[in-house]
Amino acid sequence: MQRRPHTEKRGNIMVNTEVNISGxxxxxxxxxxxxxxxxxxxFAELYDINILGSIALKGTTMKxxxxxxxxxIAECERGMLNSVGLQNPGVDAVTDEEIPALSEVFTKKxxxxxxxxxxxxxxxxxxxxxxxxxxxxxxVNISCPNVSGxxxxxxxxxxxxxxxxxxxxxVSKKPVYMKLSPNVADIAAxxxxxxxAGADGLSLINTLAGMRVDIKTRKPVLANKSGGxxxxxxxxxxxxxxxxxxxxxxxxxxxxxxISRASEVLxxxxxxxxxxxxxxxxxxxxxxxRKIIEELPVLMERSGINxxxxxxxxxxxxx
Amino acid sequence: xxxxYYEVIENRLIAKNTYEMKLMGxxxxxxxxxxxxxxxxxxxxxxxxxxxxxRTREYICIVYKIAGGGTxxxxxxxxGEKLSVLCPLGNGYDMEDCCSLLLRKSSSLLIAGGGTxxxxxxxxxxxxxxxxxxxxxxxxxxxxxxxxxxxxxRDIASDVTVVTEDxxxxxxxxxxxxxxxxxxxxxxxxxxxxKAVWEKxxxxxxxxxxxxxxxxxxxxxxSCKTTGxxxxxxxxxxxxxxxxxxW
Numbered sequence: 001m002q003r004r005p006h007t008e009k010r011g012n013i014m015v016n017t018e019v020n021i022s023g024x025x026x027x028x029x030x031x032x033x034x035x036x037x038x039x040x041x042x043f044a045e046l047y048d049i050n051i052l053g054s055i056a057l058k059g060t061t062m063k064x065x066x067x068x069x070x071x072x073i074a075e076c077e078r079g080m081l082n083s084v085g086l087q088n089p090g091v092d093a094v095t096d097e098e099i100p101a102l103s104e105v106f107t108k109k110x111x112x113x114x115x116x117x118x119x120x121x122x123x124x125x126x127x128x129x130x131x132x133x134x135x136x137x138x139x140v141n142i143s144c145p146n147v148s149g150x151x152x153x154x155x156x157x158x159x160x161x162x163x164x165x166x167x168x169x170x171v172s173k174k175p176v177y178m179k180l181s182p183n184v185a186d187i188a189a190x191x192x193x194x195x196x197a198g199a200d201g202l203s204l205i206n207t208l209a210g211m212r213v214d215i216k217t218r219k220p221v222l223a224n225k226s227g228g229x230x231x232x233x234x235x236x237x238x239x240x241x242x243x244x245x246x247x248x249x250x251x252x253x254x255x256x257x258x259i260s261r262a263s264e265v266l267x268x269x270x271x272x273x274x275x276x277x278x279x280x281x282x283x284x285x286x287x288x289x290r291k292i293i294e295e296l297p298v299l300m301e302r303s304g305i306n307x308x309x310x311x312x313x314x315x316x317x318x319x
Numbered sequence: 320x321x322x323x324y325y326e327v328i329e330n331r332l333i334a335k336n337t338y339e340m341k342l343m344g345x346x347x348x349x350x351x352x353x354x355x356x357x358x359x360x361x362x363x364x365x366x367x368x369x370x371x372x373x374r375t376r377e378y379i380c381i382v383y384k385i386a387g388g389g390t391x392x393x394x395x396x397x398x399g400e401k402l403s404v405l406c407p408l409g410n411g412y413d414m415e416d417c418c419s420l421l422l423r424k425s426s427s428l429l430i431a432g433g434g435t436x437x438x439x440x441x442x443x444x445x446x447x448x449x450x451x452x453x454x455x456x457x458x459x460x461x462x463x464x465x466x467x468x469x470x471x472x473r474d475i476a477s478d479v480t481v482v483t484e485d486x487x488x489x490x491x492x493x494x495x496x497x498x499x500x501x502x503x504x505x506x507x508x509x510x511x512x513x514k515a516v517w518e519k520x521x522x523x524x525x526x527x528x529x530x531x532x533x534x535x536x537x538x539x540x541x542s543c544k545t546t547g548x549x550x551x552x553x554x555x556x557x558x559x560x561x562x563x564x565x566w
Contacts, residue, residue, distance in 0.1 A: 035538070042536045042554075046320070058539075066542070066549050071530040073540035075365045080532060087539045087549065231364060283533035284364070286405075287322065 008297050015297040016307040019053070021252050021274050022175035022200045024109060024136045026053035029265065029308060030293050033256050033279035034059050034113035034139065034179075035084065039098040043282070044105040047290050055102075056111040056203075056277055057094070059141050062125050064090035068146060074212045074221040079231030079258070080280060081210050083224035085146040086115055091128050099134050109136025113179070117150035119167045127171035138174050140164060143181030143206035145228045152206075155181040158193030165197035175200035177254065180245070182234075183209050187241045188248035201252040203277065204245060205238045230280040234258040239271050246272020247316050260288060262295035266303065272313040320408060320535055321348065324401045328378060330394070334467040336385045337435065338394055339372070342404065346374040351411025352443035353507070353526055353558045356381065357534035359403040360389045366405065367393075368531050370507070370557070373442030379406070382438035382467065408534050409557045412443050412524050414450065416560070417503055427501075428454040429523075430476075431494050431516050433508020434465065439526060440507055441468055444476055453477065454505070459494040459512065463487030495519050504561075514566055523561045527552050 007016045017028040032043070034056040043049055067087030074081040089098065091114075102110065112129040116122035126138050142164055144151030154160045161178065168176050178194040180187055182205035191202050207228025212221040220226070238257020246253045255273030259265060260281035268276045281288040305311055325344035333339045342356075349371060356379060357366040367389050369381040385391050396402075417428060428447075432440045437458050447454055456479040460466045463483060472479045480497050481489045490497065494508075495515045506516045507526035517525060529552040532538035536554035543552055545563040550556060 038537050038539075066544060067539065070541065070543070072542070073365075073530045073532045073538070075363065078364055080364055082532060082538065082540060084539045084542075087542055283538050284366070285322065286320075286533070286535060286537070 014306060015300045017296055017300070019275050019308055021254070022137065022177075024054070024175070026275060028053045028293055028296065029269065029273075029275035030289055030296070031056055031111065031254070031275055031277045032282055032289055033277035034111075034141070036279040036282045039094070040102045040106055043286060046286050049106050050108065051293050052106075052108070052289055053275060054108055054111055054136065055106065056139055057098070057113055058088055059086050059113045059115045059144065060088050060091050060094045060125060060129060061086055061115050061117075062091055062121050064088065064093065069223040071221060071223055072227070074227065076210075076212065076229070077233060079229055079233035080283075081212060081222060081227035081229050082207070083146045083222045083227035085224065086144055086151070091125050095129060095132050099132050103134055110134055111137045111139050111177070113139040113141055115141040115144055115151055117147070119154075119164055122154075122164050123167040123171050126168045126176070130172045130174045135174055137177055137201070138168065138172050139177045139179050139203050140168050141179045141206070143179050143183075145181070145183060145207060145209045145226070146224060152181050152183065155190065156184050158189050161190050162193040162197035165194045165199045169198040177201040177203050179203040179206055181206050182237060182241055182257075188244050191245045191249050195249045195251050199251060201254065201274070202245060202249065203254040203256055205234070205241050205257045208234055208237065230258065232258045232260055235264060239267055242268055242273050243271040243315060246313060260284075262292050262299045265292060265296060266299065266305070266311065269308055270311050270314045272316065274312065320405055321345065322403060322405050325379065325404045327396050327398055327400045327402065330396050330398065333382070335464040337382065337465065337467055338384075339380060339382050339467075340393070340396075341378045341380050342402065343378045344404065345406070346376060346379055349374050349379070349407040351413070352446050353411035353439050354407040354409045355534075355557060357405040357408055357531070360392050362392060363389050365532065366403075366534060368408070368528070368534055368553070370439040370526065371407070371442060372438040373445060382435055384435045405534055409553060410555065412505055412526075412558050414443075414446060416524070417452070417505070427499075427503070428452060429498065429502040429504045429520075430454045430456045431498070431504050431506040431508070432456075432458045433494060433512035434460060436506075436508030436512075436526060437468055438507075440505060441471055443505055444472065448475055455502075456480065457482065457494045457497045459483070459508070461485070517561060517564060517566075520561060524558050525561065525564060527557050527559060529553070529557075
């Protein structure tokens with residue numbers, strides 16, 4: 001596979017946007033987040049998605065899921081709520097159809113996001129999907145707020161989070177990243193439990209639980225009553241959680257939550273993130289990842305940053 | 320699909336709480352009537368989906384009714400304002416499907432619109448007429464002050480019936496009261512109306528609306544169940560064929 005240059009001469013300095021997450025070298029730290037980019041096809045029609053660092057695929061379960069009834073979308077100031085509920089075609093369709101189709105248009109490794117309703121399902125799903133050569137990292141969703149008896153149920157106690165981590169690590173052929181929920185009292189405690197159980201890295205944050213009420217019907221806007229809040233409104237919350245977690249663990253953290261511009265990517269990395277995921281911003285502007293990838297080296301140069309490694313954790317590390 | 324700025328060149332009240340807006344910009348990629356646009360309203364996070372009523376070389380026409388804060392804000396947009404628009408979106412009405420069906424059997428062709436759902440059917444009727452197909456038109460509204468585009472339809476089609484639920488102009492009743500049954504229908508309107516028309520029809524295509532996150536198939540916010548599995552209203556829709564629909 002031919003690699004693109006990840007260093008760029010800008011002005012007097014060489015700008016390097018490359019990052020390493022558990023041995024996976026990314027040309028830049030920009031990864032579309034799970035659930036906002038499908039399996040890549042819709043975006044491949046719009047631009048050459050090979051410019052992306054990687055792609056976090058739509059959350060996948062063992063069996064096909066339709067998800068929750070509609071309405072599944074509500075709006076708020078600088079953000080939105082969704083209660084999609086893990087709609088996906090099931091792991092077999094993902095490995096047999098979606099990943100091969102994506103491979104036609106995307107040459108790099110992907111991050112496969114898996115979810116389950118039991119520890120066994122997490123392990124089975126991760127084992128199956130990790131066999132694909134296309135998959136570079138397994139991201140384990142223990143933080144979906146829109147399903148009952150699964151998802152977030154495993155991500156709100158350190159014990160349960162540790163158990164899922166152990167089970168997935170035992171069968172996965174690829175590095176395992178646990179995707180954490182912000183709907184907890186102490187995210188660093190959950191993060192440490194995952195690290196102790198063998199996680200290779202962490203992804204955070206998933207959406208925050210929220211709701212809206214329709215004043216005409218006097219009922220919740222979402223058929224599921226509540227949903228997950230995302231978008232620019234949650235960026236400062238996500239940033240603090242990435243900061244607190246990165247300080248507490250010695251494994252890489254992927255920063256997620258409300259990012260929509262290059263300056264926020266740099267903030268996340270300064271808070272301690274190794275790479276970032278762009279979520280809801282893709283829905284508002286389908287070309288946003290390309291814009292951020294173009295904007296990042298320009299902003300690095302302007303900010304006197306040669307390499308992302310030199311600023312990682314700068315917000316809390318002693319010089 | 321492209322994201323471009325369109326300029327408001329007209330925005331006027333045409334019926335109770337109902338506005339017609341003309342947006343100047345690229346219309347070359349629109350392939351079928353029944354496709355839609357996703358339009359940015361400043362101060363609101365999500366774009367708003369509106370079906371294209373009709374288009375010319377220069378502009379897109381949409382019809383919207385004030386239903387919440389976003390459409391309220393749209394109603395006071397001034398001529399000259401520039402809006403970011405994703406266009407075109409969705410599948411649109413498949414006119415070939417009805418042509419082949421009409422050749423096969425002599426089932427009559429009906430346009431059935433309800434409320435603002437009437438808007439995309441105007442552009443469709445124009446396109447059908449260009450192909451030499453003359454459909455019967457039935458438009459249903461709540462009351463007289465909500466009726467729009469009656470003259471526009473009468474100008475282009477010979478068999479147009481307008482019904483209102485309170486009987487204020489023309490015939491009192493529902494679209495389905497006028498249907499003879501067994502028609503091939505191009506329909507758009509509220510879900511209850513679509514379902515009633517679906518039950519009386521023999522075939523056809525039905526335009527749905529939904530709350531959407533993105534409008535282009537990424538978020539799975541507008542999925543619905545069909546006989547062919549789940550479909551996204553924004554991508555595989557908003558037009559579903561009669562045989563696909565599950566109520």
